Amino acid sequence: MKPYEIVGELKRFDRRNVAFARSHSEADHPARRAKRPTAEELIASGKEGFGRADFALQAGSRVVDGSLRGQLGQVQTPPEGAAPWQPGDAAELTARVKQAAELFGAADVGVTRVNPLWVYAAGEGEGESPVLTAGLLTAVVMTIEMDYDLIATSPGVGASAATGMGYSQMAATAVSMASMLVSLGFSALPSGNDTALSVPLAIDAGLGEGGRNGNLIARRHGPRVRLCKVFTDAPLATDEPIDLGVRATCGGCEKCADACPVGAIARGEPTAAGPTPSNNPGPVKWYANPDKCLAFWAVNGTNCSNCIRSCPFNRPPG
Numbered sequence: 001m002k003p004y005e006i007v008g009e010l011k012r013f014d015r016r017n018v019a020f021a022r023s024h025s026e027a028d029h030p031a032r033r034a035k036r037p038t039a040e041e042l043i044a045s046g047k048e049g050f051g052r053a054d055f056a057l058q059a060g061s062r063v064v065d066g067s068l069r070g071q072l073g074q075v076q077t078p079p080e081g082a083a084p085w086q087p088g089d090a091a092e093l094t095a096r097v098k099q100a101a102e103l104f105g106a107a108d109v110g111v112t113r114v115n116p117l118w119v120y121a122a123g124e125g126e127g128e129s130p131v132l133t134a135g136l137l138t139a140v141v142m143t144i145e146m147d148y149d150l151i152a153t154s155p156g157v158g159a160s161a162a163t164g165m166g167y168s169q170m171a172a173t174a175v176s177m178a179s180m181l182v183s184l185g186f187s188a189l190p191s192g193n194d195t196a197l198s199v200p201l202a203i204d205a206g207l208g209e210g211g212r213n214g215n216l217i218a219r220r221h222g223p224r225v226r227l228c229k230v231f232t233d234a235p236l237a238t239d240e241p242i243d244l245g246v247r248a249t250c251g252g253c254e255k256c257a258d259a260c261p262v263g264a265i266a267r268g269e270p271t272a273a274g275p276t277p278s279n280n281p282g283p284v285k286w287y288a289n290p291d292k293c294l295a296f297w298a299v300n301g302t303n304c305s306n307c308i309r310s311c312p313f314n315r316p317p318g
Contacts, residue, residue, distance in 0.1 A: 003203045003241035004210070007272035010282030012121035013197060019278040019290035030295035037301045042157075050215070050301065057129075058157050058302070061164030068171035073194040075130045076178050077187045084185030087166035093184075094237040097140060097177070104176040105169045108220045110205030110239040114139050114231065118198045122283035128136020131196060136189055136231035138238070140177060141205040141216050143225040144169045144215075146308075148316050151224055154305035155261070155296075163303060166226035167192065174228040186234040198227035200283075206239035209246035213256040213265055213307035214288035217246045222313025249312070250286065264292040 015021065023031040042050040078084075087093040094111060101109035114137045119129045128135065150162035154302055181188040189195065197314035199216045202210060208218040215223040219242060247270075257265040266274075266286040273279065274287025288307075297303050 004200070006282045007282040007284060008282055010117055011280070012117055012119060013280040014123065014195075015120040016123050017277045017280075018193075019276075019294055022278060022291075023294050028120065030291050031298045032297035034295045036298040039301070042301045045309075049153050049158060051157075054157035057161040058164055061161040064168035064170060065164065065171045068168075068175050069192070071175050071287055072171060072190050072192045075136070075189045076182045077136055078182050078185045082185050090235050090237040093234065097181070097234070097236060100180050101140065101142050101173070101177060102285060103171040104180075105144065107145040107225060108143045108207055108218060110141050110202070110207045111236045112139050112141060112201060112205040112238050113137060113201070114196070115204060118200045120194075129195065130189060131231045134187060134189075135233050136187060137233050138234060138236050139196075139201050139205065139229045140206060140236070141202045141227065141229045142173055142177070143202070143207055143216075143220065143227060144173060145221050146224050146226060148303075148314075150222065151170065151305050151309050151314070154309045155300050155302070157302050159305040159309070160302040163226070163305065170226050170228040174230055177230045178232075181230065181232050181234055184234070188230050188234075189231040191222070191229050191231065195231070196229070198229060201229055202227055202242055206242045208242070209244050210285050211246055211256075211313070212250035212254070212286040213311060214286065215308065217250075217311070217313050219244055222315060223308045223311045224314045246313070253312060254308040255310045255312065258294075259306040261304070261306065262292045262296045264289040264296070 018204040023029045039055050043052050098109045128262035144166050146166045147162040149157045153159050170192045178190035202216045210218045218225045257267050270285050272284050273281035275289050276291050278290045279287045
């Protein structure tokens with residue numbers, strides 16, 4: 001199955017164009033121009049979903065992420081001279097890795113060979129990605145489920161707590177998986193949003209398809225997931241892309257676009273280019289406008305998950 005169509009020459013994405021990076025580096029970025037209310041101001045306003053308990057929940061959700069994030073994007077190697085574990089075959093090793101992924105907190109897991117186009121291009125003055133230079137050309141890609149009831153409170157702070165807990169679980173799961181692979185005698189690089197593009201890797205690993213809202217529509221939990229991955233030189237068996245009917249469904253549905261408070265979700269047919277430098281042209285898909293999105297986050301005082309909350313693929317657990 002061909003999981004996506006590419007028009008023209010697709011270049012590796014410069015990570016300096018990531019929406020969050022641009023919102024900090026560009027003085028005229030809409031998110032920097034917007035007036036961001038403080039947590040104290042929002043609490044004092046009495047606005048539903050922005051109370052002190054909501055902000056406390058959000059703070060607690062990011063603790064593990066804060067303590068482990070420094071390990072993401074860093075190559076881990078086994079002790080010098082350590083011989084890699086020799087399983088019966090690649091299928092046995094892969095089965096153990098996937099079993100461990102679920103133990104470590106993944107909702108779903110797939111394996112793919114790394115398409116170099118999905119690895120971030122080196123920024124000016126930076127070296128090439130260790131994924132490519134160290135030969136870590138297999139990716140274990142994992143989805144992390146976010147809490148359904150809290151996502152339903154978007155754009156309130158409760159949904160931000162679900163996102164924060166997702167980030168904490170991403171870090172814990174990726175670091176745990178990397179540690180296991182190193183213990184087996186292989187090199188590994190745990191990754192959250194760093195190092196490479198998560199959505200196309202997840203598509204290649206058979207975890208879902210790209211949706212109108214710009215997110216992965218995962219085979220389990222729809223868009224209500226976060227993504228992490230571990231790059232490794234372990235000889236794992238790979239998975240194939242899948243067809244969930246997402247393109248056809250999203251083509252006739254614009255609920256996420258209706259739910260977006262600032263019109264950041266594309267309507268109509270998919271295109272081969274997006275409206276900002278944070279969109280990498282080439283793949284035919286629906287390109288969201290992250291500048292509008294982050295500007296709303298600033299005004300809102302916290303992030304927004306309306307495009308996840310409103311998606312028909314976002315079903316309750318069970």
